[in-house]
Amino acid sequence: MSAPENFISPPKWANRFLEWYCANDLVDEIQGDLLEAFYYRKQELGDAKAKWWFIWDVFRFFRPSSFGKQSYNPNSIAMFKNYLKVSYRNFIKNKVYSSINLSGLVVGITACLLITLHVLEELSYDNFHPSADNTYRLVMDMYGKEELSVRSAPVYAAVGPNVVIDFPEVEAATRILPFGGGVYSTRQEDGTLIRFNEDNAVLADENFFEMFGFKLLDGDPANVLSEASQIVISESTAKRYFGEQNPVGKTIIWRGRNETLVTGVYEDFPENSHMNFDMIMSLKSWSGFENWIDDWGWYDFYTFVRLSENADIESFNDKISKYYHEKKADAYANSDSYEVLWTQPVKDIHLYSKGLSWDMGENGGAENIYFLAAIAGLILIIAWVNFINLSTARAVKRAKEIGVRKVVGAGRKQLIVQFLAEAFLYNLMAVLISIGIVLIAIPMVNGSLDIGLESSLLLSKEVVLGLSILILGGALISGLYPAFVLTSFKAIQVVKGNIYQRKKKLGFRQILVVFQFAASVTLILGTFLVVKQLKYMRSQDLGFSTQQTLVLKGATSSRGGNDLVDRLNRFKNELVQLPSAQGYSITNSVPGWENFGISGYRSIHFPNERKNLYNVNTDEFFFPNFEIEVLAGRNFQKEMLTDTAAVVLNEVALRHMGFNSPEEAIGEKLNPNTQNEWNIIGVVSNYHQAGLKEELDPVAFFYNPDRGRFYTVKLATNDYGTAMSEIEGLWDQIYPDSPFEYFFMDEFFNRQYKSDEQFNSVFIGFAGLAIFVACLGLFGLVSFTAEQSKKEISIRKVLGASVGKVVLLLAKDYAMLILVSLIIAFPLGYYLMQEWLQGFAYQTSIGVGIFVIGGLLIAVIAFITVSFKSFNVANSNPVNSLREE
Amino acid sequence: MSQSLGNLEETVLLIVAVMPEEAYGYTVSEEYYKNMSSRISISAVHTVLKRLEKKGYIKSEMGGSTTERGGRRKRIFSVTKLGLRTLEEIQENRMKLWNMMPKLNFSS
Numbered sequence: 001m002s003a004p005e006n007f008i009s010p011p012k013w014a015n016r017f018l019e020w021y022c023a024n025d026l027v028d029e030i031q032g033d034l035l036e037a038f039y040y041r042k043q044e045l046g047d048a049k050a051k052w053w054f055i056w057d058v059f060r061f062f063r064p065s066s067f068g069k070q071s072y073n074p075n076s077i078a079m080f081k082n083y084l085k086v087s088y089r090n091f092i093k094n095k096v097y098s099s100i101n102l103s104g105l106v107v108g109i110t111a112c113l114l115i116t117l118h119v120l121e122e123l124s125y126d127n128f129h130p131s132a133d134n135t136y137r138l139v140m141d142m143y144g145k146e147e148l149s150v151r152s153a154p155v156y157a158a159v160g161p162n163v164v165i166d167f168p169e170v171e172a173a174t175r176i177l178p179f180g181g182g183v184y185s186t187r188q189e190d191g192t193l194i195r196f197n198e199d200n201a202v203l204a205d206e207n208f209f210e211m212f213g214f215k216l217l218d219g220d221p222a223n224v225l226s227e228a229s230q231i232v233i234s235e236s237t238a239k240r241y242f243g244e245q246n247p248v249g250k251t252i253i254w255r256g257r258n259e260t261l262v263t264g265v266y267e268d269f270p271e272n273s274h275m276n277f278d279m280i281m282s283l284k285s286w287s288g289f290e291n292w293i294d295d296w297g298w299y300d301f302y303t304f305v306r307l308s309e310n311a312d313i314e315s316f317n318d319k320i321s322k323y324y325h326e327k328k329a330d331a332y333a334n335s336d337s338y339e340v341l342w343t344q345p346v347k348d349i350h351l352y353s354k355g356l357s358w359d360m361g362e363n364g365g366a367e368n369i370y371f372l373a374a375i376a377g378l379i380l381i382i383a384w385v386n387f388i389n390l391s392t393a394r395a396v397k398r399a400k401e402i403g404v405r406k407v408v409g410a411g412r413k414q415l416i417v418q419f420l421a422e423a424f425l426y427n428l429m430a431v432l433i434s435i436g437i438v439l440i441a442i443p444m445v446n447g448s449l450d451i452g453l454e455s456s457l458l459l460s461k462e463v464v465l466g467l468s469i470l471i472l473g474g475a476l477i478s479g480l481y482p483a484f485v486l487t488s489f490k491a492i493q494v495v496k497g498n499i500y501q502r503k504k505k506l507g508f509r510q511i512l513v514v515f516q517f518a519a520s521v522t523l524i525l526g527t528f529l530v531v532k533q534l535k536y537m538r539s540q541d542l543g544f545s546t547q548q549t550l551v552l553k554g555a556t557s558s559r560g561g562n563d564l565v566d567r568l569n570r571f572k573n574e575l576v577q578l579p580s581a582q583g584y585s586i587t588n589s590v591p592g593w594e595n596f597g598i599s600g601y602r603s604i605h606f607p608n609e610r611k612n613l614y615n616v617n618t619d620e621f622f623f624p625n626f627e628i629e630v631l632a633g634r635n636f637q638k639e640m641l642t643d644t645a646a647v648v649l650n651e652v653a654l655r656h657m658g659f660n661s662p663e664e665a666i667g668e669k670l671n672p673n674t675q676n677e678w679n680i681i682g683v684v685s686n687y688h689q690a691g692l693k694e695e696l697d698p699v700a701f702f703y704n705p706d707r708g709r710f711y712t713v714k715l716a717t718n719d720y721g722t723a724m725s726e727i728e729g730l731w732d733q734i735y736p737d738s739p740f741e742y743f744f745m746d747e748f749f750n751r752q753y754k755s756d757e758q759f760n761s762v763f764i765g766f767a768g769l770a771i772f773v774a775c776l777g778l779f780g781l782v783s784f785t786a787e788q789s790k791k792e793i794s795i796r797k798v799l800g801a802s803v804g805k806v807v808l809l810l811a812k813d814y815a816m817l818i819l820v821s822l823i824i825a826f827p828l829g830y831y832l833m834q835e836w837l838q839g840f841a842y843q844t845s846i847g848v849g850i851f852v853i854g855g856l857l858i859a860v861i862a863f864i865t866v867s868f869k870s871f872n873v874a875n876s877n878p879v880n881s882l883r884e885e
Numbered sequence: 886m887s888q889s890l891g892n893l894e895e896t897v898l899l900i901v902a903v904m905p906e907e908a909y910g911y912t913v914s915e916e917y918y919k920n921m922s923s924r925i926s927i928s929a930v931h932t933v934l935k936r937l938e939k940k941g942y943i944k945s946e947m948g949g950s951t952t953e954r955g956g957r958r959k960r961i962f963s964v965t966k967l968g969l970r971t972l973e974e975i976q977e978n979r980m981k982l983w984n985m986m987p988k989l990n991f992s993s
Contacts, residue, residue, distance in 0.1 A: 029931070031955065032910075040953070057928060065932070
């Protein structure tokens with residue numbers, strides 16, 4: 001067609017669509033009319049509206065009458081109707097098999113959907129920041145003389161401000177210092193004191209709210225944190241302190257003495273953020289802030305940078321890895337240790353931070369995500385396999401229908417279309433039911449697993465697209481093979497009624513059953529291992545005693561001067577008077593607590609290299625209370641005034657510093673011949689600071705009985721109620737300005753295994769589903785076999801076979817299949833289990849037991865499934881099936 | 886009447902009758918809008934025209950093309966004798982009924 005110059009054409013795609021569906025002899029009038037209408041409407045209503053009208057009209061014309069005679073065949077529509085009807089009738093006629101088929105699919109798709117939601121949630125972490133793709137966290141690897149010693153999430157104080165100056169591509173840098181914890185209080189108008197211990201309180205640079213996508217409800221993002229002693233609090237925190245009042249402009253007191261002004265309130269951080277803070281104080285509030293630009297020694301600062309749009313991350317990575325060697329050249333000159341900076345995309349932090357020390361939040365679950373996704377896929381495949389299996393098995397029943405259709409003139413193409421349509425219907429129905437189940441199940445799953453699945457994600461682009469693919473793909477995968485098998489029967493044979501042979505050597509169906517059970521066995525093995533590993537971690541000797549140990553969070557609210565020390569002494573003196581308290585220990589670290597205190601020390605064996613040790617400040621009661629053994633030397637003693645310059649090492653620290661035996665180290669020094677010299681007075685046995693997922697840490701203990709983050713109390717009684725009220729009474733008497741907060745040591749330590757336990761229950765749940773689906777399939781298959789061999793069985797019975805023999809006959813076929821699947825599953829399972837165990841520092845042995853029990857279990861389950869139906873058939877009266885001939 | 890004629894069909898038939906040589910999908914739809922003060926989509930017009938043609942009230946032939954139509958030809962419709970007679974019949978019947986209407990006096 002020729003068009004004048006000024007011809008603004010209607011949307012091309014719509015026009016092309018019209019030309020595609022429109023019959024040739026109609027295209028003149030239809031397209032002509034629409035184009036003409038478009039031409040006039042354009043002048044009358046404007047381009048945009050005319051275009052919309054055009055699109056609308058194109059769709060209005062999309063109907064059979066426009067398609068022309070060739071493609072519009074009323075008969076094929078009638079046939080589709082017939083397919084629907086026949087599908088429905090078949091469904092109703094074989095209720096049991098149809099519902100087995102359908103429920104298998106439903107279970108598979110439901111599991112898949114739930115896991116998909118979880119995976120999407122995990123993948124969505126930190127994608128809401130304004131330029132999430134250009135935001136990176138700077139982290140560093142710290143190297144000792146010979147090897148990587150630790151990977152640290154926080155970096156030096158100086159890094160943030162310096163990279164902005166030194167690299168043009170860095171638009172902004174934000175530092176977060178995680179030391180805002182302690183008691184916060186505010187006085188209400190009527191004089192009552194509101195006080196809370198805050199753990200999730202940090203200090204941050206002033207551009208925090210410009211760097212990240214957290215929403216400020218009140219306050220100006222540019223200056224809420226720009227001055228010292230400013231604080232921004234979350235909505236829920238504001239409620240705790242101020243109720244319904246407007247918190248902006250009010251004062252909150254930190255640790256009893258530091259007044260901070262509330263300058264803003266932010267919406268609570270979303271679930272999918274790796275950070276979660278209740279309070280953010282301006283970084284300038286910390287004394288010494290001005291000097292940090294040159295501080296290349298203190299590394300407790302999480303540092304985020306935003307790069308410019310067109311920055312080349314490769315070259316930035318290159319430059320940043322050499323950055324320390326320029327900046328810290330002097331420090332590196334006479335030392336064997338060094339660090340290397342690297343970048344981590346902010347979106348990757350949640351899933352890929354495994355192995356980073358001192359990280360914020362629970363990060364590094366990528367492996368678990370992959371595991372779950374694999375399981376979801378597996379369950380779905382098992383369900384499809386069921387469908388294929390049952391549909392082909394049912395071929396016998398459908399064969400007559402197919403035969404008749406063929407005789408009446410159906411081509412193979414039509415028959416394939418029919419079965420694909422049927423598979424499509426099943427998949428569609430299964431998906432719809434699954435969505436319903438998921439909607440109902442989400443609150444329950446969230447509640448029992450303590451995770452936050454969002455049902456709104458069901459409507460997201462990915463899920464809708466995925467489900468459409470699932471339905472179509474599922475229809476093809478599960479429908480194609482049955483369609484081909486069913487349609488390949490010769491009409492004449494079918495009508496004669498002889499297509500079934502029980503003794504087929506190795507058919508496709510058998511292979512599928514083997515696959516299903518191999519997958520199930522692997523999952524069972526995995527379940528056993530996960531349970532075993534968890535049990536192992538819990539039963540392992542931790543190197544310390546958690547029994548009857550209560551931990552109070554130390555008071556941080558001071559009235560100035562020596563107040564905190566004085567009050568602590570009073571508290572200690574009165575605590576031991578209480579009948580329920582056996583002893584106490586003041587310490588700044590307890591097992592299970594992530595220790596941020598780490599410093600480098602030299603020894604005679606490493607004169608030029610600082611080796612990192614965790615610092616624990618404590619008193620003389622720590623070792624006896626936690627039942628940690630002194631291997632050599634002695635514990636701290638109050639009477640020894642020189643113990644303020646003494647250090648006790650644990651065994652790992654001992655090796656770390658280069659000593660060969662505990663005895664050798666006694667009398668030696670840390671940092672020998674410097675001002676900062678420490679006498680090694682004792683060596684104690686190791687204990688697990690972190691859970692058994694982690695290696696043992698090297699620890700140096702220092703004597704400081706006067707202050708501590710934690711006051712641990714060894715209880716003398718099992719009557720926790722009385723003990724708690726006694727201790728709380730004492731606390732309120734001495735520390736009216738600090739809240740009484742406590743935890744029990746054993747619970748606190750085991751909380752580290754929470755994510756493993758979650759994984760455990762998820763794994764068990766889905767493994768159970770997979771096995772259930774596989775058994776459904778097996779049950780369906782056996783039922784058909786049994787039904788088909790009814791006559792054979794009846795004749796055998798008439799000739800004198802016992803019920804047991806008949807059951808065995810039927811079960812025998814499947815026993816072989818199960819055996820084969822075990823042979824496949826065992827090595828596969830072994831390999832996967834080893835992979836999984838790599839994530840733990842302390843691993844249980846896989847052991848033969850798991851395989852034996854797993855194999856037996858699956859054999860028993862399979863046998864029960866098989867015999868359930870076979871007994872039924874074997875027990876029936878042979879006359880019933882024989883007289884019908 | 887051999888075949889029933891719907892309300893919309895009747896209107897479209899009338900429009901075709903009053904626009905000799907000019908009646909095709911788009912113009913009919915526009916004319917309908919002008920006279921009946923409501924819109925009817927082009928696809929609906931096509932359907933009605935096709936139905937009328939099938940019933941024998943109108944006939945069609947391919948006409949010329951214009952640039953506004955992107956070079957596509959028009960299918961021009963014109964009324965058949967049967968169509969015209971049917972219209973007249975309807976009008977007559979209607980007039981008969983109108984004449985039987987009691988003369989109401991609205992002025993009092």
